[in-house]
Amino acid sequence: MNGAIVRLTLRQVRRSAIVVVVVTGGMTALVAGTYRSVVTGPPERAQLAAIAGNRAIRTLFGTPSGLGDPGGFTVWRTGTVLALILGGWGVLVMTRISRGEEQSGRWDLLLSGRTTVSGVLGRQVAVLLTVMAAVWVVVAAGLLTAGVRGAALHATGLALVGAAGVATAAGTAQLFASRAAATGVAAGLLGVGLLLRMVADGFAGLAWLRWLTPLGLVELSEPFGPGRWLPLLTLAVADATLIVLAGRAARGRDVRGARLGGPGRRRPSYALLGSPAAFALRRARLPIVAWSLGMGAFYLLIGLVAGSVTDLLRDNPRLAELAEQGGATGLGTPAGYAATLFVLLTMPAGGFVASRLAAFIGDEVAGRHALACAGPVPRWRWLGAEMLAAGTGALVLALVAAVALWAGGSRLGPAAALAGAANVLPVVALSLGAAVLAVGVAPRAVALLGAIPTIGGFLLVTLGEAVRMPGRLLTLSPYTHLAPVPARSPDLPAAAVMIAFAVLACTAGTVAYRRRDLGG
Amino acid sequence: MTSTAIRTEHLTKHYGSLVALDDLDLEVRPGEVFGFLGPNGAGKSTTIRLLLGQARPTAGRATIFGAEASDVARAHQFLAYVPADVSLWPFLTGAETLELLANLGPGVDPAYRAELIDRFALDLDRPARTYSTGNRQKVALVAAFATRAPLLILDEPASGLDPLMEREFRRAVTEARDRGQAVFLSSHQLDEVEAVCDRVAILRAGRLLEVATVAELRHLHRTAGTGPAGRELSLEEIFLGYYGKPAR
Known part of the structure; x- marks a missing residue:
């Protein structure tokens, strides 16, 4: 036993x-x-x-x-x-x-x-x-x-x-x-x-x-x-x-019992029960608030200490030179530092969208979709609603990060902060695409596949930079194609390619989801 | 909208090499309660999943009032469904669940719903995770009956109900039939089927064995000489006879 x-x-x-x-x-x-x-x-x-x-x-x-x-x-x-x-x-x-x-x-x-x-x-x-x-x-x-x-x-x-x-x-x-x-x-x-x-x-x-x-x-x-x-x-x-x-x-x-929170009766709250999209938002709102609090605290803190980067350059002209020629040490300016930090945003945001789609599959496995899909709402609308809620959450996280970094006094204008946060969203979209594709073709692997573009891609470049990996291998990671915004202007063609891939994956995943049998 | 509630033609479903349903032809008409019988694994739930468009047929087709079963937006305008194992969102209360299902369903009759909540003695203010199996089933039953949809698909809907609630359930089924709704009832409770069903279909290993009224089945088996002389056969005896098991 x-x-x-x-x-x-x-x-x-x-x-x-x-x-x-x-x-x-x-x-x-x-x-x-x-x-x-x-x-x-x-x-x-x-x-x-x-x-x-x-x-x-x-x-x-x-x-x-x-x-x-x-x-x-x-x-x-x-x-x-x-x-x-x-x-x-x-x-x-x-x-x-x-x-x-x-x-x-x-x-x-x-x-x-x-x-x-x-x-x-x-x-x-x-x-x-x-x-x-x-x-x-x-x-x-x-x-x-x-x-x-x-x-x-x-x-x-x-x-x-x-x-x-x-x-x-x-x-x-x-x-x-x-x-x-x-x-x-x-x-x-x-x-x-x-x-x-x-x-x-x-x-x-x-x-x-x-x-x-x-x-x-x-x-x-x-x-x-x-x-x-x-x-x-x-x-x-x-x-x-x-x-x-x-x-x-x-x-x-x-x-099945717990130490906190018993059965408890409560008054009904009928908000956000009117449509699949509203209901997806209702289920996502608590996670969005929790993740936003975490993100907000992180970026506020980063903003508070960001000023010291400029001091570092003032005190160390040789380093400033190196930073300027190399570009590899983009950390050396407030804008470069902010750009690097916004790259980190992709991981919680990517993790968030993957976890929402994983929760969607969790509902299917638990048999809740049997009841939900008995109504005259086509299945793709349920999945679309979940994508919408996940995407909204990612946008909120990006907004919170930008505002917190700016409010922390990072010597960065609000527009620059917003641009930096928006710049990394195509990578998050790739995670969403991978997760939706998995919903259609490999529902058991939604969280894993959804994490590959962001967390997998990040590990690849981190490792690649540290060990001088061959460039061809690094091009596989979306981070290789991310311009350090707001230090430089965004790489729009690369962003367009990423968004195209994400849309393609979302479409393919939705089509596959429509055609496959419902589990649970 | 045609006058046939459910029609299946050569409906077939394979899972790999397993034939879950083989060449099913069926017709259910408005105003009848149609019993769907068969041992575990006979293909009853597979049939229901195909009717609901939740699984795709390997061959054949199913229509709900003339609409393809896969065209959920149209077909589900006409139906309501109670699953065998009702799984609700654990954090929604009963009242919130009913509101959600009403908003997403084919429409609801609030007065009838209020009456059903009362009749099924449903406590709506608790979150669904605290509900027993029977209570979850009652929520799904109230939601389904309250739609007044022309077709009700019920998959072992009363398995978790106590005798009092079971009686309410039978009453609600009869009311639905009297209003002209079609009821497709998959069940293992043969006395329940006997009490409420007009016609029954018997399924074994994915194949349809028989479709007949309960009276016809009795007649069929009496002439076949399987029943003890001088006594009317129960549905249970007939059912067991189909699977080659002697009645108790």
Whole structure:
């Protein structure tokens, strides 16, 4: 029986677990292995140090430590991204296999055996922690030549951030009766963790905040600097405490019940129930508000520290020269810095549209479309409504990002900020196109395929820049074709091509969806 | 709009090598309650999915009052549907769900809906995730009956209802028939079928075995000599006879 639950969990997570382990291990090994060909001499090293040490860049990537050697460079370059991927994966998978399965009613059957809620939860957490152990092995292996102690520290830090995602989600899955709420709150906590770390790195007086967040604790360990185990021990204790608390909360509660929010009667609200489009907006409004709050806080913070980039150039004329000739260091001007930051916007916005279409398929799998599609509303209108809601959400996120960056005092006019945010929307449209195509032809892979243009494309260029990948490979990523707006004028032909691809994918997906059988 | 509620011609559905439905010819007329019987896996739900345009036929066609089943915008003007396993949006209350379904459906008779809510003793102020199977079914039944659509497609609609609600359900079906609506009722509850259906179709392994009135079926089987002498056969005995199992 116990082995059966472990095997079931493995089946449920193995595919994405393999992707996560390969991506973390692969990126770490590649960046570390090609350091010497990228940072060739003392001038490059000095330039890198000046950029990485700047307040605005520090806020984004964390305070660098040991940047002069391959290990420190890899930690600085990949650490934050990989930590977020691991933490995010931990949250999404944990709530999917626990609260998601429970909400669907499948746990009624599972728990009619001798197993308890906490019993299942414990085994699931154990399986996910084993995945984190695998992450530890591949990350440590990738950094081994850079130094054994540093490799061990960095691998431990990353695995512990992943475990923090798992532990937090295990807890929220006990608190909330719906998977969406459990996922949203856990992901929100992860986001708050990131913001705290950013504030700690951006404002000298608040450096102590690092002790309160997983990403900050990992940074404090400075794997290729002095190397400290105490922050990681703190994180390990916090993870363990959360897991124990989640287990406690799971014990003695009803199956399908939750610690917060009971059955509760309420008065009806008839707003946004009049059409498929209105209803799609009704279902998307809470996620849009939540994502907007996160985006707003992130870009406001970035805006607050952005001014230091200009100061950096004033204090360092040599760097300003380099920035101007190279173009590669577009981070050197407020406009270039803003352009780089708006590129980051594509990932939450792309993730948002993919998650909306994934929720659409979730409704179909749960059988809700059987009832909805019995009315005289053609199926393509339901899908169109969902695309509309997802697109509206992406626009709102872009608007919020632009306004927040401008309001933060980034020395950027509102028009420039809006142009920068609008410039990256074609990439988000590609994610929407991929997700809609998946709705038609591969409904089980909507989230994965929807994430490929934005998250996959971003990983490709990040890796490509770090290891000097051949140009042909890089053209596959939409980011290669994105002009740094507002620093330069937008690449309109490239944007038109991206939008054309997105429209084509949306059309093909809609046609395929109309023709295929409805699931559920 | 023709006078035939449902017409299928050579309707066939394959899932890979599995033949879920094979060459089904059927006609359901307005003002009749049509029972659709068959063991699990016989192709009943597949037929309903094809009638609703939610699955595409491998061969053949189905029309709803003359409109192609795949032309949802037209065909669904004439019908309302209750699925076997009713799945509602967990965060919408019963009242909100009924409002949504009314807005997206072929129209609604608010007075009749209010009456049905009362008769089915529906608590509308709770979110759907707190509803039991029977309550979810009641929401879907009220939504469907309240449309007064000329065709009602009901897939095992009363399986989660208690005897009191089951009685209300039968009453609502009879009222619908008396108003001239056609009711397509897929069910395992043979006493229910016997009580409300005018004609029944019996399906086995994707093939139609028989379409007849309950009285005709009785007659057919008495002359075939399968029933005990001197007693009228129940539908259950007839049904089991079709599958080669002796009646209890």
